[in-house]
Amino acid sequence: MQDSDTILEEAGHAPENGLRGFTVIENQLKSLPGTPGVYRMVNAKGDVLYVGKARNLKKRVASYASPAKLSNRIQRMVAETASLEVISTHTEVEALLLESNLIKKLRPRFNVILRDDKSFPYILITADHAWPRVTKYRGARSAKGEYYGPFASAGAVNRTLNWLERAFLLRSCADTVFATRARPCLLHQIKRCSAPCVGRIAPEEYAALVAQASHFLGGRSQEVQRDLAARMQAASDALDFETAAAFRDRIRALTQIQAHQGMNLSGLTDADVIAAHAEGDQVSVQVFFFRAGNNNGNRAYFPRHDRSMSVEEVLGAFIGQFYDNKIPPPLVLLSHAVPDQALLAEALSVAADRKVELSVPARGDRRKMMEHALLNARDAMARHLSESATQRKLLEGVAEAFGLESPPQRIEVYDNSHIMGTNAYGAMIVAGPEGLMKNAYRKFAIRSTQPKQDNGLNGAETAPGDDYGMMREVLTRRFTRALKEDPERDKGLWPDLVLIDGGLGQLGIARKVLADLGVDDVALAGIAKGPDRNAGRETFYLPDREPFTMEPRDPVLYFMQRLRDEAHRFAIGAHRAKRSKALGRSALDEIPGIGARRKRALLHHFGSARGVERAGLDDLEAVPGVSSAMAKKIYDHFHGQG
16 A cells, blocks of 8 residues: 555655645544534635535544545645644534535635525515515515515516516505605506506505415416406406406416416426536536426526536535525425435425425426426536637737736726716726626725825825826725735735726826835736727737737727726726715715604705705704704704804
């Protein structure tokens, strides 16, 4: 048998470094309990390499002490281990749930990582208003009402909501808009709302529409359609053809919802169908959502994993992380049996507070559905590989055009947005081999245009509208943080190329910022629009190099334009959101002690914030809920006596 030194040398590690990890494991074994729990392997820099769960911590960790029995991947992991951290749990189920949570939080390099794990949108019928509204909802279920979903995408929800409004004429406007309506809005005119805001429908009739919508979304669609068909026929028999036509249009809307649901399975009420397809060293996972007998769409995932892992291992790890922040349905159909399947089902049952079954269908309609899901997983993989190949070719072209030593793994693009210096925001978008990395996007509220606050920029203040000053602040904040959080540059937080939306001036600002911070190995480039701001005639600026342009149909030029436009879109979005928020504020918001209730009372009493400003002290004291002391504070605020 080979000794550990020989094995580690073959795995590419020096014996002294590799043995250190095995020594750590052996030393920890003496104090480990024989209970369930979670263990974390940590390297010398404090980064978590791997998170694992165990029924018996002592036995599980002991398996890492024999190098000859480990795969090359595990040998590499142990070789880098400098310490072992352990958390005991009461049961193995608790350990499995904690493991999934820690993997998502810490993102260890040797675990399977679910990269795209956004929450899914739902349809909500509210219950906190006399006239319930139907709306899209995402996030924690804190709002009162009935939730239906999840749906695979915002597009699927929006499409369903569109037809629900046509079918049930429920309002979708915000409560504040509803309260101020004086006449029906456009949605009523195009027959997508019954206009309860202005009394065009009786409360009991509206409540009946809400009940019908709830029944339809809850799986009783056939019952709702039969009822509407009967009422349409009754109206027709009574020669009330206008009413009959209205029922006909509502039935058509319901049919449209069902027509967009694609494949449905009889008898499959609430279930997720999860299929995994492996090709090369990548795995594509396709998830279909069935709720209340309806197909709510599907989504593809490409989890990060070690190439030596089997598709079953990847699928099992994916399921644990996927349901870490989601309530699983009673049935989850799988394309492959996964390791610890019974334990995983028990953990999901604990999380859902009801039984959850994991099943691999072998025959019948469920197997046909699984074959359909596998076909989608294969198609998604083909598209992913094609896009990856195209992206690699583009990055190779970027490296050649900008004189980089190798294709960039991380490109950061910066832009600013403001109107005459107000509500100014800087934006950073990021792209890499997988395309746009939206979870790495950052927006920067410009601080240096506000003289009254310490902006941390050596006391410098930027005049409103100074684009150079804004770019200086954004880059200073970005790279100061990078130096602090990733000084060794091994966490993937440093760009290979920084692209500035601007010409020589903006590029000069970027060069000075990086030079002041002692950063001299990040490639910089500026992109400026051509004459008359024509797209396709952009000029590129590099330090110590003559400006240049690219051929009008060069794919690399199109790629750089898309990155620049994406940064512009993101910056404008941040600016508009800030501006909209500012428009909703008034002078009353600046007075300490004025909350939403007092603000509403003052505005109702005086009609506007200006009316409050002009009011006398006696008038302010007459407002319900405003004490003499508060009235004095408000009066002094507007008359300069505070």
